[in-house]
Amino acid sequence: MNSKGKSYYLIPYYLWIALFVIAPVLLVVYYSLFDLDGKLTLDNYVNFFTPVYMRMMLNSFWYAFLITLFSLLVAYPAAYLLTRTKHKQLWLLLIILPTWINLLLKTYAFIGIFGTFGPVNNFLDLLGLGEQQILFTGFSFVFVSVYIFIPFMILPIFSALEEMNLSLVDAARDLGASGWTTFRRVVFPLTISGVRSGCMAVFIPALSLFMITRLIAGNRVITLGTAIEQHFLVTQDWGMGSTVAVFLIAIMALFMILTGGSRKGVRG
Amino acid sequence: MRNTRRVKNKNGIANLYLVLVFVVLYAPIFYLMYYSFNSGGTMHKFEGFTLDYYREVVADTRLMIIVINTLVIALLSSAIATVIAVIGALAIHHVRSRRAKNTLLSLNNVLIVSPDVIIGASFLILFTIVGIKLGFTSVLLSHVAFSIPIAVIMILPHLQEMSPTLTDAARDLGATRRDVLTKVILPIIKPGIFSGFFMALTYSLDDFAVTFFVTGNGYSTLSVEIYSRARQGVSLSINALSTLIFLFTILLVIGYYYLNQRKSRPPMQIAEPVAEAGVPR
Numbered sequence: 001m002n003s004k005g006k007s008y009y010l011i012p013y014y015l016w017i018a019l020f021v022i023a024p025v026l027l028v029v030y031y032s033l034f035d036l037d038g039k040l041t042l043d044n045y046v047n048f049f050t051p052v053y054m055r056m057m058l059n060s061f062w063y064a065f066l067i068t069l070f071s072l073l074v075a076y077p078a079a080y081l082l083t084r085t086k087h088k089q090l091w092l093l094l095i096i097l098p099t100w101i102n103l104l105l106k107t108y109a110f111i112g113i114f115g116t117f118g119p120v121n122n123f124l125d126l127l128g129l130g131e132q133q134i135l136f137t138g139f140s141f142v143f144v145s146v147y148i149f150i151p152f153m154i155l156p157i158f159s160a161l162e163e164m165n166l167s168l169v170d171a172a173r174d175l176g177a178s179g180w181t182t183f184r185r186v187v188f189p190l191t192i193s194g195v196r197s198g199c200m201a202v203f204i205p206a207l208s209l210f211m212i213t214r215l216i217a218g219n220r221v222i223t224l225g226t227a228i229e230q231h232f233l234v235t236q237d238w239g240m241g242s243t244v245a246v247f248l249i250a251i252m253a254l255f256m257i258l259t260g261g262s263r264k265g266v267r268g
Numbered sequence: 269m270r271n272t273r274r275v276k277n278k279n280g281i282a283n284l285y286l287v288l289v290f291v292v293l294y295a296p297i298f299y300l301m302y303y304s305f306n307s308g309g310t311m312h313k314f315e316g317f318t319l320d321y322y323r324e325v326v327a328d329t330r331l332m333i334i335v336i337n338t339l340v341i342a343l344l345s346s347a348i349a350t351v352i353a354v355i356g357a358l359a360i361h362h363v364r365s366r367r368a369k370n371t372l373l374s375l376n377n378v379l380i381v382s383p384d385v386i387i388g389a390s391f392l393i394l395f396t397i398v399g400i401k402l403g404f405t406s407v408l409l410s411h412v413a414f415s416i417p418i419a420v421i422m423i424l425p426h427l428q429e430m431s432p433t434l435t436d437a438a439r440d441l442g443a444t445r446r447d448v449l450t451k452v453i454l455p456i457i458k459p460g461i462f463s464g465f466f467m468a469l470t471y472s473l474d475d476f477a478v479t480f481f482v483t484g485n486g487y488s489t490l491s492v493e494i495y496s497r498a499r500q501g502v503s504l505s506i507n508a509l510s511t512l513i514f515l516f517t518i519l520l521v522i523g524y525y526y527l528n529q530r531k532s533r534p535p536m537q538i539a540e541p542v543a544e545a546g547v548p549r
Contacts, residue, residue: 013356020413024390105510109296112311208383
């Protein structure tokens, strides 16, 4: 279809790109330049570099890092073992299935599980540790987030492991490498692309989750996402909210450039 | 002898680990379902079996309206998004220059990788500036907007697998552009269109963060409603509702799996971008 001038049927798609991809980003940047009274100013950016926001940003990063790390630690062995099972596809489907259940419902379940009289506290009681305050702590936030993100970490690692040539592992073993060495020198480097996309799929959303912090961490944990939500929907300070969003976008872009250097486009 | 025992033991630990992962993944879901039948009204002490909460859910007209809203938005937005996505996939496919193609693809994927708070906040600004009242229209438009890129990604591989000789042959035989599109291209990429629609549907049904930003007062979808109820604490009607949603989800998945099985393609091919696709919204 190389005849030119007849491609007006493409308009809806390009319109979508202009209106819903490019315009929103520009609008966020534009709004970040206004204060509460609608005055053009750079105050928001100055504000962002005060200790309050800096601490929040560090906090946010630290939690996102922890969530990504623990997801990886749980997911890698699970993905590896999954490739060894019979009926892999079925097991994989079972891993994916919970992701199709509304995130809020799963989070809500943990309000019961971690609650004062919930099963976890009962169990701790049984062990003689007594009741603990689990809900509304950093721990519960990390736990629930890891729970939510595990499938998204397993999937890319699983496909990377599946693509790996198994004869390389055999070769390493034949040449006398121990199991650990084989893993460290052969398997892991070969699946690093999966690990990378898994980390990306977890880290960025982990920076911006706000519903889990609200429901599970009871405002104890404030992430960049919580701050944006707060500014937009509660204090109505769109300017400051947009400023935080601008930084989140910048971080995201930086992160993608750093980790995604070798990322190919969409399958071919 | 010793050797085989060691291997067996290792397998045992491995299986135990996998079983543990599955237990943890499913425990909260079954926990919710179990307590939906609790007459005690709490999520920690099971007193007796009751179907009261299910009755409560069904009798709640407000909730039923919200369920209908959610379904209407999901079906309508995925249908519109799929149509635009077909156009988008064709656009990307027809671009010759590699650089332009990559640029288009990156623009396409922006909304997939963006955090939802940002999508929500920026759409809120957009709608306010344009003057669209928050409610049905704004929610529908946002759902269409964030479903398009994923549908494009599901359709594009099918276009790329299609042999270009097919369209050339059709053209040589005198088919018009329209014929080529409707009689050759669309039938070939049909599986992609279906999975695109399905992904858009699950995206829309699942979305919370974006919708939360662009619903005004008085209009609500299920996830927004669940959020506001959950913030008020435990209420077993949410449990009953989640059980119903879980069953509905399973039906959807089985349906999708069955559709996929019938085609000779390998079931549930998971490509890298798709792995990112379902990340909490």
